[in-house]
Amino acid sequence: MAPQTIFVNLPVKDLDVSKSFYEKLGYTINPQFSDETAACVVISDTIFAMLLTEEKFKSFTAPGKEIADATRSTEVLITLSAESREKTDELADRALAVGGSPAKEPMDLGFMYGRSFADPDGHHWEVFWMDPAAVAEGGQGAEGGQGPEGGQGAGGGQG
16 A cells, blocks of 8 residues: 555644744745745655644535634544654654644653653644564564553553
C-alpha cells in the first residue's frame, strides 16, 4: 500500500504568528498551498498542517458548527513520532522556547517516552519515541497494551 498523505487543518487567530511559530520549530511553509488566508506547514513528505484563518476554516465546516476554542476545549490531539528520546525533547523544548506552552507532564514508560505542548492557538501537540526493540517484540505498545498516546491501542491521550 502506498503511503497516504495527511493534511491536518487548524483554525488560527493570527496567521503570521502561527506561521512564525512553526517556522521556528524548523518546518517550512509551502507557498504553492499558501496565501493570505492559509499556510501549508510541511512537517514531512506525508504530513502537512494547514493553518487556516478562522474565516477560511469556517468555510470548510458544516453549516451552523462553531469552531472549537483550543485554549478552552480539546478538539484533537496531534501526535508525531520522533527518532529518539533526545529528538522528542528537542522538539518539545524548541516549541516551548518559541511561543508554545506546556500541555501535560512528560510521559516515561521506559520503552516509550513522550512530551506535549500547545501551539499559540492552543492546539495540543504530542511528540513520542518508542524503543524499536519493544516495537519489534510486539512490546508493551502492541496487543492490549498502551499505544503511542498512552491509551489502549492508537487512541487516547498520554495516560
